[in-house]
Amino acid sequence: NIALFFIFFQGPLVGVNPVQIRATVDLYPRSRPSYDTGAHISENPDPCDNFRCKRGKTCKLNEKDKPSCVCQQATECPPSVNDFDHVCGTDNRTYDTSCELFATKCNLEGTKKGHRLHLDYTGSCKLIPQCVDTELVQFPLRMRDWLKNVLLQLYEHDSVTPGFLTPKQRFRVKKIFDSERRLQAGDHSVELLAQDFEKNYNMYIYPVHWQFAQLDQHPSDRYLAHSELAPLRVPLVPMEHCTSRFFQECDADKDKQVSFKEWTTCFGIKNGEKKKMHCRIPYSWISGNHK
Ligand SMILES: [Ca+2]
Ligand SMILES: [Ca+2]
CATH class of the missing domain: 3.30.60.30 (Wheat Germ Agglutinin (Isolectin 2); domain 1)
Structure with missing residues (x-):
């Protein structure tokens, strides 16, 4: 998981930052910190x-x-x-x-x-500039592109050291990876990102779905609570001043949770189309959870 998030945050949206790895580990500790208990482990296991x-x-x-x-x-x-x-x-x-x-x-x-x-x-508290409307509009454009690149990076890493993606996730990302039409990772203008989204819309659907499922794990219920969103939001806020406003407005019905539908809508991904999308892509395919 640590490794996953390490690569995860290397996209063009933000640079490599050790804080981000730590944030994830801190937010969801796997177990309590292990102290060197030395020799008495076998004699006297600490409950x-x-x-x-x-x-x-x-x-x-x-x-x-x-x-x-x-x-x-x-x-x-x-x-x-x-x-x-x-x-x-x-x-x-x-x-x-x-x-x-x-x-x-x-x-x-x-x-x-x-x-x-x-x-x-x-990081320490600092003045976060206000996010103005024009900047807010650009945020999902860059974020979508970044999510796509993160998945492609995971795919490449997975080809060398399997384990980053499940076979079903690999299958989905391969389609994007193999596409000759895809926009290569880079520092693109918002105009180009918007153009590419229109042209290659289908390539952006899975990354947006995938990120939701990655976050929706505590519990996995198709809703993102404040704490579930945190691993993504917390490291991003000091670098991307529209983060807070974006996720606040993403919660359109203001129930303090971002539903799957709200999430896809704020990333410009069409919802349902008579629920075809949900039928075509079982949730377990996205999340890698097999229940
Ligand atoms: Ca959840
Ligand atoms: Ca909501």
């Missing part, structure tokens, strides 16, 4: 070792020596190594690390303040 807690919580043994998740204290968080570790909260406060932000949020659980606190973006 907390494979016990997963959500962000801001940590595993502690209760009175019955059973593992349970409790709010982490911000003071227990490992200090930041460098400025890349800082994050800006939606309270416009710079936190030393995302651990500190989520610990703070956890300790505010049940309060309005805690409910409202989210990780806004990576």
Whole structure:
């Protein structure tokens, strides 16, 4: 997963940035941080070792020596190594690390303040210029192109080291990859991107669907909650000042979730056409989830 996101963020929209990899890992930790427990592993396995807690919580043994998740204290968080570790909260406060932000949020659980606190973006809080309408219109153009290039990069990596894509995903991307009509990756003008979208519309459908499915995993229900969108949004906000506004407006019915339909609509992908699209592409093909 780390590797996936590493390549994922190398597209033309943003450059290579170690923050982005870390953001993803921090947002969805696979397990609690492993401390070097040395020799006593086999004699005395720590019940907390494979016990997963959500962000801001940590595993502690209760009175019955059973593992349970409790709010982490911000003071227990490992200090930041460098400025890349800082994050800006939606309270416009710079936190030393995302651990500190989520610990703070956890300790505010049940309060309005805690409910409202989210990780806004990576890096210290800074002035994000307002996104004007003309810029907002260009955002999906560049993002679509970037998603397509990300998938093509994954495809190339997968050809060398299989595992980046499922066979079904490969099958879909191959069609784009093999097309002689496709626009090569590069720093294109919005005019050219718009032209190419009209000309090669079909090549953009799958990348947009694929990205949605990549994000829609906690849970996989065809809706993106704020936290599911975060791995994409958080590293992008400080570099692309239209990110927040774009995703806010993407949630057309303002239910705080971006549905599959809302997502495709804001990327200019036609919806349904009598639901043909859904019939043709089973969701599992996109997501690689086989349930
Ligand atoms: Ca979801
Ligand atoms: Ca919505």
